[in-house]
Amino acid sequence: MEKFHNVAQPILNGNEKKYVMDCLDSTWISSNGSYIHKFEQEFAQFVQTKHAIACSNGTTALHLALMGHGVTVHDEVIVPSFTFVATANAVAHCGATPVFVDAEPDTWNMNPLLIEEKITPRTKGIIAVHLYGHPADMDPIMEIADKYGLFVIEDAAEATGAEYKGKKVGSIGHSAIFSLFGNKIITTGEGGIVTTNDGEFTQRIRLLKGQGMDPDRRYWHPVIGYNYRMTNIQAAIGCAQLENIQWHIEQRIRIAELYKDQLQSCSALTMPVQKDWAKNVYWLFSVLLNDVTEAQRDEMIERLVRLGIETRPFFHPMHALPPYQHLQPQSEFPVANRISSQGINLPSSGNLTAEEIHFISDSFKKVLS
Amino acid sequence: MEKFHNVAQPILNGNEKKYVMDCLDSTWISSNGSYIHKFEQEFAQFVQTKHAIACSNGTTALHLALMGHGVTVHDEVIVPSFTFVATANAVAHCGATPVFVDAEPDTWNMNPLLIEEKITPRTKGIIAVHLYGHPADMDPIMEIADKYGLFVIEDAAEATGAEYKGKKVGSIGHSAIFSLFGNKIITTGEGGIVTTNDGEFTQRIRLLKGQGMDPDRRYWHPVIGYNYRMTNIQAAIGCAQLENIQWHIEQRIRIAELYKDQLQSCSALTMPVQKDWAKNVYWLFSVLLNDVTEAQRDEMIERLVRLGIETRPFFHPMHALPPYQHLQPQSEFPVANRISSQGINLPSSGNLTAEEIHFISDSFKKVLS
Ligand SMILES: Cc1ncc(COP(=O)(O)O)c(CN[C@H]2[C@H](O)[C@H](O)[C@@H](OP(=O)(O)OP(=O)(O)OC[C@H]3O[C@@H](n4cnc5c(=O)[nH]c(N)nc54)[C@H](O)[C@@H]3O)O[C@@H]2C)c1O
Numbered sequence A, B: 001m002e003k004f005h006n007v008a009q010p011i012l013n014g015n016e017k018k019y020v021m022d023c024l025d026s027t028w029i030s031s032n033g034s035y036i037h038k039f040e041q042e043f044a045q046f047v048q049t050k051h052a053i054a055c056s057n058g059t060t061a062l063h064l065a066l067m068g069h070g071v072t073v074h075d076e077v078i079v080p081s082f083t084f085v086a087t088a089n090a091v092a093h094c095g096a097t098p099v100f101v102d103a104e105p106d107t108w109n110m111n112p113l114l115i116e117e118k119i120t121p122r123t124k125g126i127i128a129v130h131l132y133g134h135p136a137d138m139d140p141i142m143e144i145a146d147k148y149g150l151f152v153i154e155d156a157a158e159a160t161g162a163e164y165k166g167k168k169v170g171s172i173g174h175s176a177i178f179s180l181f182g183n184k185i186i187t188t189g190e191g192g193i194v195t196t197n198d199g200e201f202t203q204r205i206r207l208l209k210g211q212g213m214d215p216d217r218r219y220w221h222p223v224i225g226y227n228y229r230m231t232n233i234q235a236a237i238g239c240a241q242l243e244n245i246q247w248h249i250e251q252r253i254r255i256a257e258l259y260k261d262q263l264q265s266c267s268a269l270t271m272p273v274q275k276d277w278a279k280n281v282y283w284l285f286s287v288l289l290n291d292v293t294e295a296q297r298d299e300m301i302e303r304l305v306r307l308g309i310e311t312r313p314f315f316h317p318m319h320a321l322p323p324y325q326h327l328q329p330q331s332e333f334p335v336a337n338r339i340s341s342q343g344i345n346l347p348s349s350g351n352l353t354a355e356e357i358h359f360i361s362d363s364f365k366k367v368l369s
């Protein structure tokens, strides 16, 4: 068989090996070690926030951010129904309840017009997710939050480097989280990071991520904490990735442009958008298959695998999943239901050549027809 | 200043670099990759259990094990008061309540004679901790568990390789957890692993550690899961460490014998024991400072730092910590209270030479007098 095209793959073409060897040579391989602080500082500088707090992954980053904003049992947090499950689960990890909002038909992000009607006296905050690399429409979301005294967390897991009205995502909400999993724009293998300008919030989540241990009193724990620490090796990889972050982002955009050239004319497809206020980093190049059922889409995914092409279906919407399906009626989510069953992510690794994208696009068109 | 003697340090004298380079060369650096399965298989073989499930650290391992046994809000779980905080916190992470039991004066582990009086209709299980490398007295604990239909988790975070009546710790309870933090007998930087003979339990916690995602249906999540995955790089380090595990264990025992030679005659100290049914792996060589107050012990720790020697105080008992101090009266824990304030862990890295141990022991005796 020819080369198999995965949806994603880490590109380790910088100082990754050198820095990891440095960790092993120095024996600093745990969550003690100098790369962690360096990575946090450089990430904060990239996002343009005062603080960045590294942790074990994007899911624990969300849990930390929610706890940092004081979310606890009986609270409600507004999240998009159309997102990766971690956004909703992190709310549940606090013992709180996620309240779902339907998507916009073009950006696929949470529709700001539908947020206000979901606010109750129990609502504590909003998580805005920047899906597949396109920023959510932050201005109206921040306005609503201001009006009701809510916090806003940006879930920028999939959108490192994206911009909203010229500002980097992760610098707009009261806090933000990023994922550094192996399929992300930059990666630490597994990894996550929280950004914020709020110094007290930063203190709180540093305490929580490190077993709640008083920094001045060994084994004295004023609060119930967690072990959500990032290792020095993860951070070393992250430092190397950050050195090339512009390149990593440009590759995603290059790939998206190549795909658009190939697929734009296809009437069976809806292309991803880039709003005039947005810089889309096209984490995974994603399209809708117009007028197909979920079963047909899944059948196409199978056929693509046989042609050597891995893809991903869009996420099942949160309101449809067993742990959450009792919360809100399915009928509240016409857009999420449709895009969830029609969406597909194509291979988007930064190292894909124009030739490979031609091959993938051609195969995709064959499967479509 | 002369060499500073840390309490612990990872010893990476095997194939650690080679295997980590292999991860970077192959680009498999996330929680996908072949070292994870290999590490799980080899760890299970070492402990002599059917299954081992790798995860991000010992604390998440405990949380997974408790969820695997079905622990949820309103349940009670019996744990020693004298332990590292993660043992109690993991119970709280399930929304359940830890119920504390006092320690034995010689092994410092949970006193099995005091367990039965703490059982209520809400009690669901027991966590037996093998502290500082010495196994807990498992037979009476398993008997009580049988009698009341409780599960037993062994917290073997500090006792990889220790034995109880000829059986490896981690193979005796219904499940067990190990920590692979940078200060442990073998390490993956950060890391944890759950062992068990129970196949269904294994399935449940595999689901929970991987976002609750149905292995046969992408982005379909029948339960609320977590991202508690170990990376391929962590597992690669673990595989290399496991190849030398007998050596790593022997070093701890060698060091303990050297310390005993030096310190045994000191009437101001109580030496660690090894029960006739136990193999103690002496994770951190630990002694009690007879007849000193907590403040005096902490003052000695400061003086040792000035002599180039890092130590650790024993843990504050759980019943005294702010999140738990309202649960049970202080007076129930005379032994934990005393050992907590008198105990100290000396440097115990596997690479300490006899000369260094002489130096540390001499300095320690100076500080004592
Ligand atoms: C909105 C939002 N919020 C929060 C989170 C939580 O972040 P985190 O995953 O906890 O860090 C996320 C993260 N969601 C990701 C998760 O990271 C999740 O694990 C992932 O699910 P998946 O599609 O099942 O992932 P996969 O099949 O394991 O990997 C995707 C592709 O990347 C490749 N890949 C992953 N790791 C590696 C690696 O180490 N090496 C190579 N060569 N390829 C790798 C795989 O081969 C696949 O081609 O994709 C989801 C969309 C999020 O999207």
Ligand SMILES: Cc1ncc(COP(=O)(O)O)c(CN[C@H]2[C@H](O)[C@H](O)[C@@H](OP(=O)(O)OP(=O)(O)OC[C@H]3O[C@@H](n4cnc5c(=O)[nH]c(N)nc54)[C@H](O)[C@@H]3O)O[C@@H]2C)c1O
Pocket: A026, A027, A028, A029, A030, A031, A032, A227, B006, B007, B008, B009, B010, B057, B058, B059, B060, B083, B084, B086, B087, B129, B155, B157, B158, B178, B179, B180, B181, B182, B183, B189, B190, B191, B192, B310, B312
């Ligand atoms: C009964 C029990 N149950 C559950 C757990 C939870 O496991 P886990 O930590 O979540 O994996 C634990 C784990 N408890 C540990 C924890 O792992 C905890 O983090 C640790 O606390 P600490 O004493 O504050 O740890 P430290 O100061 O960060 O590291 C201890 C020594 O090890 C050295 N060290 C740690 N990592 C490295 C490293 O990567 N390189 C070098 N050279 N030295 C390292 C430090 O320099 C110190 O000398 O010690 C505790 C006793 C446990 O004991």
